[in-house]
Amino acid sequence: MDENEYVVRGLLETWARAVRKADVDAVMAVHTVDVVLFDVPPPMTVTGMDAYLDQWRLFWDAQGEGVFDVSDLTVVAGDDVAYAHGLLRIGAAGTEGFRVRLTVGLRRVEERWLITHEHHSLPAG
Amino acid sequence: MDENEYVVRGLLETWARAVRKADVDAVMAVHTVDVVLFDVPPPMTVTGMDAYLDQWRLFWDAQGEGVFDVSDLTVVAGDDVAYAHGLLRIGAAGTEGFRVRLTVGLRRVEERWLITHEHHSLPAG
Numbered sequence: 001m002d003e004n005e006y007v008v009r010g011l012l013e014t015w016a017r018a019v020r021k022a023d024v025d026a027v028m029a030v031h032t033v034d035v036v037l038f039d040v041p042p043p044m045t046v047t048g049m050d051a052y053l054d055q056w057r058l059f060w061d062a063q064g065e066g067v068f069d070v071s072d073l074t075v076v077a078g079d080d081v082a083y084a085h086g087l088l089r090i091g092a093a094g095t096e097g098f099r100v101r102l103t104v105g106l107r108r109v110e111e112r113w114l115i116t117h118e119h120h121s122l123p124a125g
Numbered sequence: 126m127d128e129n130e131y132v133v134r135g136l137l138e139t140w141a142r143a144v145r146k147a148d149v150d151a152v153m154a155v156h157t158v159d160v161v162l163f164d165v166p167p168p169m170t171v172t173g174m175d176a177y178l179d180q181w182r183l184f185w186d187a188q189g190e191g192v193f194d195v196s197d198l199t200v201v202a203g204d205d206v207a208y209a210h211g212l213l214r215i216g217a218a219g220t221e222g223f224r225v226r227l228t229v230g231l232r233r234v235e236e237r238w239l240i241t242h243e244h245h246s247l248p249a250g
Contacts, residue, residue, distance in 0.1 A: 036199065036210060038226040042248040044212075045226070074161065076232055076241060078206030083230040085161060085242050087169075101163040101170070103228045103244040105208040107201055116201060117210050119228040121246030123167040 004077035004113075008106055011113050012070055012084060020068040022060045024053060031115045032107070038119040040100055067091040070102065080108040088120065129202035129238075133231055136238050137195055137209060145193040147185040149178060156240045157232070163244040165225055192216040195227065205233040213245065 001009075011030055018026035028049060037046040039055050046055050073086035084104045091097020105117035126134075136155055143151035153174060162171040164180050171180050198211035209229045216222020230242035 038210070038228065038246065038248075040249050042250070044224065044248060074242075076206055076230060078203040081201055081203030081206045081208065083206065083208040083242065085163070085230065085244065099169065101244065101246075103163065103230070103242065105201060105210065105228070105230075117199075117208065117228065119210065119226065119244045119246065121163060121226075121244065122249050123163075123169060124165050124247050124249075125167070 002077065004079065004082060004108075005075045007113055008075050008077050008082045008084060009073065011106070011115075012073065012075075012104065015115065016068055016070050016088075019056065019059075020065060022056075022065065027053070027056065032109065035115060036117050038121065040120050040122060063090070063092060066093045067095065067097045077106075082106045082108075082113070127202070129204060129207060130200045132238055133200050133202050133207045133209060134198065136231070136240075137198065137200075137229065140240065141193055141195050141213075144181065144184075145190060147181075147190065152178070152181065157234065160240060161242050163246065165245050165247060188215070188217060191218040192220065192222045202231075207231045207233075207238065 015030045033049045035052050037052050039046055067089055069089045071087050075084040086102055088100040088102045089097045101121050103119040104115055106113050106115050140155045158174045160177050162177050164171055171177055192214055194214045196212050200209045211227050213225040213227045214222045226246050228244040229240055231238050231240050
């Protein structure tokens with residue numbers, strides 16, 4: 001595993017832990033302010049950090065501090081652009097939860113990797 | 126727009142045209158053989174070119190040669206890794222169709238950009 005992949009995997013673990021703990025500052029710290037989210041619930045497109053956090057607040061209100069684990073992760077990382085895809089397991093504490101598909105896009109901005117795009121989904125029907 | 130972004134945008138147009146025309150060879154030519162697709166219909170994960178093409182055959186059988194247009198595209202391209210996100214408009218010829226969210230991951234392999242990952246979805250519910 002090269003250094004960029006190693007750093008991106010670590011950052012995605014940091015993000016998952018921040019979501020799990022509803023730690024708003026830690027979530028913000030790993031994203032660009034113009035992040036674009038395609039989320040499981042509507043709307044079609046969520047643009048910018050304020051709207052991104054509103055989407056998570058709905059999630060945190062519904063879910064509390066539960067399961068939020070990234071698995072089956074493939075990371076493709078260059079020197080300043082990277083993407084990753086895998087699965088998220090989401091659920092209340094102590095449950096099996098359910099799986100969601102995850103794709104993330106990242107850039108290196110002044111030596112720090114940041115998430116600029118997330119796509120979370122379930123198949124339709 | 127830098128050269129990498131320009132080439133990636135062109136490749137995504139080539140892909141959309143190939144899908145529109147159900148041109149299997151042209152679709153294959155812009156992907157790695159180990160492409161991973163998260164599609165709108167099930168299953169959760171589609172892995173490898175054979176399974177990827179089977180998924181499109183279902184689409185081509187249902188849809189025929191209709192609307193398949195990429196719009197609102199953001200491309201983030203480094204020297205050998207890139208990703209893009211935007212919307213797809215899909216529908217039968219002569220209709221408005223419907224919109225699907227699209228994220229694509231690409232690598233440059235021996236001087237050629239190729240798609241290694243696609244994520245297509247609708248919000249749930």
